[in-house]
Amino acid sequence: MPESAPPPSETDPRRPEPIPLTVLTGFLGAGKTTLLNRLLRDPALADTVVLVNEFGEIGLDHLLIEAVDEDMVLLGAGCLCCTVRGDLIATLEDLLRKRDNGRIRPFRRVVIETTGLADPAPILHALIYHPYLVLRYRLQAVVTVVDAVNGAATLDAHPEALRQAAVADRLVLTKTDLTPDTGPLRARLSALNPAAALLAPDAPAEDLLGGLFGLAGKGADVRAWLGAEAVSEEGGHAHDWHAHDVNRHDAAIRAVCLTSAAPVPRPAFEMFLDLLRSGHGPKLLRLKGLVALADDPERPVVVHGVQHVVHAPLTLPAWPDPDHTSRLVLILRDLDPAFVEKLWDAFLGRPRPDAPDAAALTDNPLAIPGF
Structure with a gap:
């Protein structure tokens, strides 16, 4: 579209299909570039547009390269x-301008490879904050690469690595061929992030990068994206967290799954999210969910957020499977999952004797009249 044209609104019939976007992250030396090189051959x-930090790291000698401009190359593989x-x-906006103006051919997917030291939260925040980009891109998955040899030590020493693993979908x-026993690391990753699928680097590209949003009428694989069942199972062992080695720092990060068999009133759902993100936004590493709202329960909404920003909900045309249970998966840091569960129950009208009081909600409880 011309640069002077206004962006289409969410209800505009001219609005293009959102472009799936995957974030590929992992600590220094974990093998992100090796994985990306393999995926590019699939x-x-x-x-697919691949945004990388250092172009020189991508091994393209075997591919036909055609220069597009000073910052881009078009690979023979497409x-x-x-x-x-x-x-x-600005980079994502520029890609859209080039695509809409015909300066580059249309692309069907975007993959962003982060630096090894990147805290993924600001990146995800940027992807769900911009009012125009949320109409044109849809976050599909966060893929985190973990080195089996050095992974445990890296998680111990670097908070960025811990967050990268905690917010991952995969x-x-x-x-793994360089270490005889990956069992302890696998168990630790599963405890840290039970919602994430643990995959081998030779898994098919669609298993690694696919998920929430498809194209041309393809279905939404929401169940795999959410991983809600895994979180629910892990929740039955919540007491085990406090027995972890304090030097691992994992006890500060917890996952919780909130569910509701009955449709959720829209005002209650919106107020729950508002209170959670305004009062505890920095502690909300990631939120994702599928919710049946009472005013349109047959068309669930998909929501996801990072810290104090929640993506504009996307309404699916129908449920992806026979299970119509609303479910939210939250990755929390230094926030008791029991508190969040009590808050959820309170807004759903499921009172509990240990429900939170107003003073626990924000640093300024007077800002929440009537709670």
Whole structure:
């Protein structure tokens, strides 16, 4: 579209299909670039834009390369690789302008490879905050690569690595051939993030990068994206968290799954999210869910957020499977899951004797009249 044209609204029939976007992250040396090089050879990634931190790290010698401009190359396999220079939002906007104006051919997917030291929260925040980008892109998955040899030590020493693993939809364990026993690390990752699927680096591209949003009428794999069942099972062992080695720092990060068999009143749901993100936003590493709202229970809404920003809900045309239970998965840091469960129950009219009082909600309880 011309740069002077106003962005289409969410209800505008001219609005293009949102473009799925995957974030590929992992600590330094975990193997992100090796994984990305393999994925670029997969036909499933044809017509994919890959945003990378350092162009020189991507091994393209075997591919036909055609220059597009100073920051882009068009690969013979059909992928478009861009060096990320400056602001991520500006880069994503520029890609849309080039695509809409016909300066580059249409692409079907975007993959962002972060730096190894990146805290993923600000990146996810940027992807769900911008009012125009949320109409044109849909966050599909966060894929975190973990080094089987050094992974445990890295999680101990670097908070960024811990967050990268905690917010992932998929965890990819690399270098397993170099260590005899990956069981303890696998168990630790599963406890840290029970919602995430743990995959091998040779898994099919669609298993690694696919998930929530498809194209051309393809279904939404919401159940796999949520991983709610895994969180529910882990919740039965919540007492085990306090027995963990204090040097691992994992006890500060917890996962909780909130459910409701009955449709959720829209005002109650919106107020629950508002209170949670306004009072405890920095402690909300990630939120994702599928919710039946009482005013339209046959068309569930998909929501996800990071810290104090929650993505504008997307309404699905129908439930992806026979299970119509509303479910929210939250990754929390330094916030008791029991408190969040009590708050959820309170807004659903399921009072509990140990429900939270107003003073626990924010640093300024007087700002919540009537609670």
